[in-house]
Amino acid sequence: MKKTSIGNPHIATPYVAWSVIFIVVPLLMVGYYSFTDEAGNFTFANISKIIEYNYLKIFGVSILYALVATIITLLISYPLAYFMTKTKLSTQGTLMLLVMLPMWMNLLIRTYSLSNILERNGLINTFLESIGLEKVQLINTPGAVILGMVYNFIPYMILPIYSALSKLDHRLLEASSDLGGNGFTTLKRVIIPLSMPGVISGITMVFVPSVSTFYISQKLGGIRNELIGDVIEQQFKLNSNYNLGASLSLILMVMIIISLMIMNKFTADDDDGGVIV
Amino acid sequence: MKSENIIELKNISISFGSQTVLDGIDLSIRDGEFVTLLGPSGCGKTTTLRIIGGFETPDGGDVLFNGKRINDLPAYKRNVNTIFQRYALFPHLNVYENIAFGMRVKKAKDADIKKKVSEMLKLVNLEGLEKRKIDTLSGGQQQRVAIARALANEPSVLLLDEPLAALDLKLRKDMQVELKKIQQSLGITFIFVTHDQEEALTMSDTVVVMDAGKIQQIGTPKDIYNEPKNAFVADFIGESNILDGVMPEDYKATFSGYTFNCLDKGFEKNEQVDVVVRPEDVDIVAPEKGMLTGVVTSVTFLGVHYEIIVDIGGFKWMIQTTDEAFEGDTVGLYIEPDAIHVMRKSEYSGMFGDYSSYSDEIDHLNDAEVNEEDENEENFDW
Numbered sequence: 001m002k003k004t005s006i007g008n009p010h011i012a013t014p015y016v017a018w019s020v021i022f023i024v025v026p027l028l029m030v031g032y033y034s035f036t037d038e039a040g041n042f043t044f045a046n047i048s049k050i051i052e053y054n055y056l057k058i059f060g061v062s063i064l065y066a067l068v069a070t071i072i073t074l075l076i077s078y079p080l081a082y083f084m085t086k087t088k089l090s091t092q093g094t095l096m097l098l099v100m101l102p103m104w105m106n107l108l109i110r111t112y113s114l115s116n117i118l119e120r121n122g123l124i125n126t127f128l129e130s131i132g133l134e135k136v137q138l139i140n141t142p143g144a145v146i147l148g149m150v151y152n153f154i155p156y157m158i159l160p161i162y163s164a165l166s167k168l169d170h171r172l173l174e175a176s177s178d179l180g181g182n183g184f185t186t187l188k189r190v191i192i193p194l195s196m197p198g199v200i201s202g203i204t205m206v207f208v209p210s211v212s213t214f215y216i217s218q219k220l221g222g223i224r225n226e227l228i229g230d231v232i233e234q235q236f237k238l239n240s241n242y243n244l245g246a247s248l249s250l251i252l253m254v255m256i257i258i259s260l261m262i263m264n265k266f267t268a269d270d271d272d273g274g275v276i277v
Numbered sequence: 278m279k280s281e282n283i284i285e286l287k288n289i290s291i292s293f294g295s296q297t298v299l300d301g302i303d304l305s306i307r308d309g310e311f312v313t314l315l316g317p318s319g320c321g322k323t324t325t326l327r328i329i330g331g332f333e334t335p336d337g338g339d340v341l342f343n344g345k346r347i348n349d350l351p352a353y354k355r356n357v358n359t360i361f362q363r364y365a366l367f368p369h370l371n372v373y374e375n376i377a378f379g380m381r382v383k384k385a386k387d388a389d390i391k392k393k394v395s396e397m398l399k400l401v402n403l404e405g406l407e408k409r410k411i412d413t414l415s416g417g418q419q420q421r422v423a424i425a426r427a428l429a430n431e432p433s434v435l436l437l438d439e440p441l442a443a444l445d446l447k448l449r450k451d452m453q454v455e456l457k458k459i460q461q462s463l464g465i466t467f468i469f470v471t472h473d474q475e476e477a478l479t480m481s482d483t484v485v486v487m488d489a490g491k492i493q494q495i496g497t498p499k500d501i502y503n504e505p506k507n508a509f510v511a512d513f514i515g516e517s518n519i520l521d522g523v524m525p526e527d528y529k530a531t532f533s534g535y536t537f538n539c540l541d542k543g544f545e546k547n548e549q550v551d552v553v554v555r556p557e558d559v560d561i562v563a564p565e566k567g568m569l570t571g572v573v574t575s576v577t578f579l580g581v582h583y584e585i586i587v588d589i590g591g592f593k594w595m596i597q598t599t600d601e602a603f604e605g606d607t608v609g610l611y612i613e614p615d616a617i618h619v620m621r622k623s624e625y626s627g628m629f630g631d632y633s634s635y636s637d638e639i640d641h642l643n644d645a646e647v648n649e650e651d652e653n654e655e656n657f658d659w
Contacts, residue, residue: 169365171361171363172367172368174332174352174359174361175359175361175365176353176382177332177353178330178331178353178359178361178427179353179358179378179379179382179426179427179430180353180354180379180430181353182351185353189381190369
């Protein structure tokens, strides 16, 4: 029988080429720069420099901030997404638009606006002053960085959870109720387990950009809240040390993979949906 | 005072939007009874079941469970379990955990759960499939898991919402027998919803025929078949010739221009009535011996019997007989007094015509399209 064109194995060729050129090659280049010096000789110097210069502490802080931001985002997003699915269909559309709207605006602009609000003479402090209160240090704190992460990445958590929850079969909820499960039991035993794939993609899509961000920490965290993204940026832009920059990126990548694997270990159980690594 | 009726519905009505789905339903169900709610799509049978299960709250009327009003009792507090139309098994749990769900919710001990689950698996013949995922099971196996999951909670009443609709004919027949067996061995009340009249007649102690949100007739399968209350019931259950007639006096019925002896009485003199004659109760005889005579217009051989259409004064009768006849023959019809069933006129009178447009194909088409979705599938938002 003649094969239809869509079943033709060559149809994947452009995508394979794309993946090779824009994903595999850059990765190999990161690997190459990580283990060479400026002259192109093989070396472990970059890696040992990372340990010497105490970059590991910055790695730790970055992961911690990203983790806290991800947890806060999840705690806000899950109930929000859940109540969105319970509203009328037309309301759901409007709410969805409101969630997406900020995503159409550039991340830099959003972060810059946030820094204006939090500044020493920003919106909040001006307000506090006008009602006779002391100014508060908001900008250049860990809280400001985490707020920036939550604010910028929350749509990426809401959307997959909302999508998982709205696909849930209402009959399963009736079945749970029929078998004696009250609202809480149904949430715990049916709704949450079945929306886990959405939760896992949400966590990934918030955690990964948070852990590697540099602009948010620069604008909202000042020099005292430097994250690994900032360090990498400095190596490439200020110091022109591509080798150290590449090896920092490589280690960050490995750490992200390890974090996600740990997360999968905790959430996957015997579930087959939503596995990332 | 303890009522011997386990479930009572009193004057239940419910509307979805402007559509009245149930209109004054009164129904009493005895403990241990196998009751079937039978009717066409949209008749309100599934809604009735959902009201008993606690998934819908009636606009008016009372739902009683062992004599106590349970209108406001949520589903999870009712000692009633449901087998849903498409089973609604939990896809994230294996067979064992699906069946154990109700017991886990009630925080039963692991050992008790294990014992009960294996007992249930044995009951539904699924031993050894504990670890299987739901999506690896066939439709029939999923059906059995759904039964086991519901029965593991030891309900006093089991509600079954078209549980066999998705199975093929052979499997459906087997499951009918098996469900009946399970019901008898456990001795609990089954309330079964179906649009399949044969299923209703084979399995039930009591059949409740519904249409347009109202109960048309409640009775044993035999009553429903032999003594239909109105033209709708007569037409919906089995094949029937429904004719306009008059009762000149007790034990006499006039239709098709002939006055027959019959067993019915209690009608006013010359009352207009509907008369039902089942196709298998008519004998074909020589024209001169017949009470009525007509011309055969079609003959279909169905194996067990012939299905013969006879035109009598413009009304096409259906007759099922083992005697052969040929198209164009003039034949006589002979009808025994006990084959004639007289019904009072109802809103359904005149709605069901003769067999002039009848063909097997149309009948089969109707069977196939029946009831993919029942009346209120779209009405939930969780």
